[in-house]
Amino acid sequence: MTTEPRLAQPSAFAPGVPRNADLPLTPQPSPGRGSVAFDLPGVHVGTAEYAEGPTGCTVLHIPAGARTAVDARGGAVGMSGGYDFNHAICLAGGSVYGLAAAAGVSDELLARRNNQTKWDELQLVSGAVIYDFSARDTAVYPDGELGRAALRNAVEGEFPVGRCGAGRTASAGKVEFGRAEFAGQGAAFATFGEARVLVATVVNAVGAVIDRQGQVVRGNYHAEEGTRRHPSADYARSISEGAIGDPAPAVMGNTTLTVMVTNVKLTDIELLQVGRQVHSSMHRGIQPFHTLTDGDVLFAMTTDEVDLVGVKPTGLGTLASEVAWDAILSAVQ
Template identity: 90%
Template sequence: MTTEPRLAKPSAFAPGVPRNADLPLTPQPSPGRGSVAFDLPGVHVGTAEYGEGPTGCTVIHLPAGARTAVDARGGAVGMSGGYDYNHAICLAGGSVYGLSAAAGVSDELLSRRKNQTKWDELQLVSGAVIYDFSTRDTAVYPDGELGRAALRWAKEGEFPVGRCGAGRTASAGKVDFGRAEFAGQGAAFGTFGEAKVLVATVVNSVGAVIDRDGRVVRGNYHAGLGARRHPSADYADLVGTEAASVMGNTTLTVMITNVKLTDVELLQVGRQVHSSMHRGIQPFHTLTDGDTMFAMTTDEVELNGIKPTGLGTLASEIAWDAILSAVE
């Protein structure tokens, strides 16, 4: 993994910057630096961005639908839907305004169903957003048209990673914003016998990203030192000062498995994996984060040899890989 600094310039938050209505926006592909392959038939992933932002969205589409458990933590959650069954999940930048991207996904799915509105034809879409205005000087946000584009460009078996989609201007390590670095979205996939697990995450955290050797690999970079520090060292130095809290964060995660789990088991495995991510992001679930996990199952295979706790333990390692993938 490269550890070269990737500093994020803080926004000036000047009034009068352009928003969507002020620009002739056209959705653009958002391929990132590459993709992670996964073997979960029926799971499609698409990304799109507005380069004028820059900002983007990521759509995970499961045409057959999947049971879903949501674990939303932190003090600044931005979410729509939150259903216990979904046909698509839309992750986006743009904070509360970016929730309109999920509405665009919903509209596109209605069109694909030939405008059928019978109860059992309704397409359920949940959305969640990160606050990415802090790294750019525009008010452009992912809207319905961008959500529709991401869905139209979705492919089966590939998850784009890097500075793309919802992670287009994500950043990490914000003890002080002058030390933040660009992050992105990442993914990892694992198989354990017949069991399969995909974890994808958009890292836009207060916390810095930590590898398995305990090194800070992204965020909280001190230019004067030419190195990154663990946030705990900086917070210790700030005790007794009037340091301002850095706003504009949130890590969004989607975990998809093919294992048959009860509703209670699915929720608890999701919580277990979400909790484990504090190893790779420190601190995590803070007052100014809106960390949200969508745990989904396609209900295809029985869990043999291990209990749900074991599945959660294995999936937690996949989640750490996904975090590291996001910041390469």
């Protein structure tokens, strides 16, 4: 995979930049460069963005609900809900302020249920956010109205990819921010007999993105040389030159958000372990991963439709891990 440089300019973090209340914001479609088709009946995906940010959100809606296991890692997790059963997952930019988008999704689902609030009518929504202020000079964030818009835009069987939705201003490869490149959100889908697996991810990582040949394909771009380096080379150099100059400070505010959906029946423990297995495997495509300044979260979901045959859950996790790597690469094309 060949990728032209897509450098992300660091924010000046100037005071007084516009926030939501300062602008006449209108949710816009966020189609990205295209979409990945998937065959999981009852799973809908929608995106929306504020071009004034730019920032956005991505909603995965399963009206019938799905059992969910959450694997949260890294030192800077931003998440709401975290339920073991969800009707929707909302991924958003805007860091902690972007959690408002998930509240908007919840409000829209309440309206769709005709404001029914009986215990068994409650619509459960979990949310997670990336910090995308580092590559833009506004304080605009995904709010409740944007979350509602993304849900209204949701369609079955298509996952928008590229610089869209929650990945609108995501970036990767931030050994130093001057070497960061814009990333995005990606998705991949595969079938294995009757088993189906969708993995979608928003890559906003400290780490650079690595392909299956071991080459850095996005992030840590050295413009003066016109090349990308594996971050380990720069960290090693910083240590060896420590007596001359201190290493660059850690770039704060990073996160990779992932949703894995399968139709395979798994116990709660199996679902959690498969999710952990897939999340761990993603270090092959993002290096380094799960760092002190990342807030990585994976939601593993099952619609409980088919029995797993031919392999144990470990085998399913192995196959899903390859799908996850494809999703990572999809995010940065």
